[in-house]
Amino acid sequence: MKKKMTLAEKREARWAYLFVAPTMIGLIVLNFYPIFNTVYQSFCKTGDFGKGNIFVGLANYQAVLSAGETWQSLWNTIKYALIEVPFGIVIALILAVLLNKKIGGRSIYRTIFFLPMVCAPAAVAMVWKWLYNTQFGLLNNVFHANISWISDPKIAWISIGIIGVWSIIGYNMVLFISGLQEIPGDYYEAASIDGASGLRQFFSITVPLLSPTTFFIVQTRIIGALTIFDLMFMVMDKTNVALPKVQSIVYLFYQYSFTNGNKGYGATIVMVLLAFIMILTWILQQVEKKAVYHA
Amino acid sequence: MEGSIARQRMNKILTHIVLIIMSFIMLVPFAWMILTALKTNQESISVNPFYILPHNGWHWENFATVWKSYNFLILYKNTLLMIFWRVVCACLTATMAGYAFGRLKFPGKSFLFSLVLIQMMVPAQIFIIPQYLMVSNMGMLNSMFGLVFPGLVTAFGTYLLKTGYEGLPKDLEEAAMIDGCNIGQRFTRIMMPLTRSSMVSLGIFTAVFAFKDLMWPMIVCTNATTTTLSAGLAKMQGQYGSEYPTMMAAATLAVLPMVIIYVIFQKQFVEGIATSGGKL
Numbered sequence: 001m002k003k004k005m006t007l008a009e010k011r012e013a014r015w016a017y018l019f020v021a022p023t024m025i026g027l028i029v030l031n032f033y034p035i036f037n038t039v040y041q042s043f044c045k046t047g048d049f050g051k052g053n054i055f056v057g058l059a060n061y062q063a064v065l066s067a068g069e070t071w072q073s074l075w076n077t078i079k080y081a082l083i084e085v086p087f088g089i090v091i092a093l094i095l096a097v098l099l100n101k102k103i104g105g106r107s108i109y110r111t112i113f114f115l116p117m118v119c120a121p122a123a124v125a126m127v128w129k130w131l132y133n134t135q136f137g138l139l140n141n142v143f144h145a146n147i148s149w150i151s152d153p154k155i156a157w158i159s160i161g162i163i164g165v166w167s168i169i170g171y172n173m174v175l176f177i178s179g180l181q182e183i184p185g186d187y188y189e190a191a192s193i194d195g196a197s198g199l200r201q202f203f204s205i206t207v208p209l210l211s212p213t214t215f216f217i218v219q220t221r222i223i224g225a226l227t228i229f230d231l232m233f234m235v236m237d238k239t240n241v242a243l244p245k246v247q248s249i250v251y252l253f254y255q256y257s258f259t260n261g262n263k264g265y266g267a268t269i270v271m272v273l274l275a276f277i278m279i280l281t282w283i284l285q286q287v288e289k290k291a292v293y294h295a
Numbered sequence: 296m297e298g299s300i301a302r303q304r305m306n307k308i309l310t311h312i313v314l315i316i317m318s319f320i321m322l323v324p325f326a327w328m329i330l331t332a333l334k335t336n337q338e339s340i341s342v343n344p345f346y347i348l349p350h351n352g353w354h355w356e357n358f359a360t361v362w363k364s365y366n367f368l369i370l371y372k373n374t375l376l377m378i379f380w381r382v383v384c385a386c387l388t389a390t391m392a393g394y395a396f397g398r399l400k401f402p403g404k405s406f407l408f409s410l411v412l413i414q415m416m417v418p419a420q421i422f423i424i425p426q427y428l429m430v431s432n433m434g435m436l437n438s439m440f441g442l443v444f445p446g447l448v449t450a451f452g453t454y455l456l457k458t459g460y461e462g463l464p465k466d467l468e469e470a471a472m473i474d475g476c477n478i479g480q481r482f483t484r485i486m487m488p489l490t491r492s493s494m495v496s497l498g499i500f501t502a503v504f505a506f507k508d509l510m511w512p513m514i515v516c517t518n519a520t521t522t523t524l525s526a527g528l529a530k531m532q533g534q535y536g537s538e539y540p541t542m543m544a545a546a547t548l549a550v551l552p553m554v555i556i557y558v559i560f561q562k563q564f565v566e567g568i569a570t571s572g573g574k575l
Binding site for chain 2: 009033034169229
């Protein structure tokens with residue numbers, strides 16, 4: 001029986017290899033070779049004029065891990081995530097629940113909330129930088145305030161976080177809406193007949209049944225927030241005194257690898273980021289087993 | 296009964312109020328961008344009095360000035376070409392690989408697919424230095440090839456299309472097999488056309504991702520004539536950051552193409568991003 005199938009099976013396998021070949025070759029050249037190369041470079045020092053790698057063992061790791069700047073940037077990135085992820089999710093969930101009702105103008109609202117998602121972060125950051133301008137900015141002039149939104153180290157990280165929340169709400173909301181639409185309407189009807197209030201329904205039906213969607217968003221947004229770069233790069237000038245307290249770990253990576261040309265050091269920063277993300281991914285998987293409601 | 300109808304109306308009005316306030320917050324930055332772009336430099340930095348609207352005429356010519364002086368035509372061309380090639384490459388390679396992973400049996404399938412999943416799990420920053428060095432060693436810095444390079448294949452798209460192909464009914468292909476179609480014909484004539492919605496999702500996702508990307512074009516295309524809109528904006532800000540109407544006109548021009556496409560195809564955009572669930 002098995003022998004008879006072989007010819008057809010072989011033919012199928014040949015087609016399959018032909019079909020996956022471009023993607024697999026591409027992934028090896030563009031992604032897997034680079035992973036090993038980055039690991040290798042993290043043990044090397046970039047020679048003068050960017051030529052040649054000199055093996056230096058763990059020297060880069062020693063330098064990166066003992067630099068206060070590395071830990072500060074990692075902490076800055078976490079602080080950014082602590083604003084963007086929870087606020088971006090809670091506001092998006094509220095909007096999704098409101099837009100899931102039968103009300104007029106739903107698609108207009110949805111279009112507006114989703115709009116930042118299709119705008120280049122470089123442009124978005126420029127606009128917000130201008131809104132935040134201490135002297136001429138809209139915010140300080142309308143509220144008659146004199147806040148150094150992006151140059152006071154105590155405030156700047158929050159200001160950047162606000163841009164992050166504003167940018168991501170629409171995306172999270174759209175994912176929540178499609179999650180909400182999968183919850184059968186009868187559940188709510190049954191709950192109404194039993195006399196459950198709207199709030200009670202939200203916490204007893206919506207929250208548990210939406211938890212797979214919520215978890216997916218939490219997971220992708222945490223990883224997304226930890227690799228933030230554009231907002232910091234565009235909003236914070238190099239001379240900004242708040243920069244050390246705001247720059248993200250990827251910003252630091254960019255500075256060392258491409259502005260200072262120290263690719264070995266940059267590669268080591270990426271390895272630190274990779275380790276951090278791997279640990280977080282593992283923790284998230286443990287949380288998923290406990291917190292996500294599987295119907 | 297009447298009381299409950301009144302309550303429902305009240306609820307609806309409250310919902311609209313919340314949504315309108317939120318919409319206002321979402322739109323203020325866009326409004327301020329356009330209003331500033333229409334002012335004179337002097338007006339934009341006038342504080343006492345502070346002007347919300349341009350008060351001595353709307354300076355539409357600011358857009359024309361920026362368009363000419365910053366070579367926007369070239370930035371548009373580069374950005375659109377990069378998006379075009381990335382979408383073509385992503386859709387082509389992903390639909391083929393997705394079909395093989397989703398419908399065909401072959402030795403080593405699960406190993407190869409695990410490579411696809413691993414690529415999606417690691418942060419993309421780990422690829423950047425070696426990718427840059429490859430482009431640089433090929434002498435392809437400041438070229439279209441350099442811009443497209445990291446997007447020649449897509450692990451995420453392969454995963455997305457695999458899911459799409461898996462969802463198709465089995466009997467379709469079996470019928471074609473009985474009719475004597477070989478695998479290549481089954482793929483191009485029957486299966487591929489049925490995954491159109493996944494392809495549209497992938498295309499939109501790829502286009503938006505490429506459009507928004509800042510770091511890659513900034514490092515491989517450092518010339519003002521070879522770079523994209525995003526990286527071009529970064530360059531302009533470095534040079535002319537305090538000419539606010541100019542900068543806001545540039546930002547408007549940079550977001551405009553994608554916003555127009557989005558407004559026309561918003562249903563596909565929203566669905567494409569919601570169903571693909573890609574990390575943008």
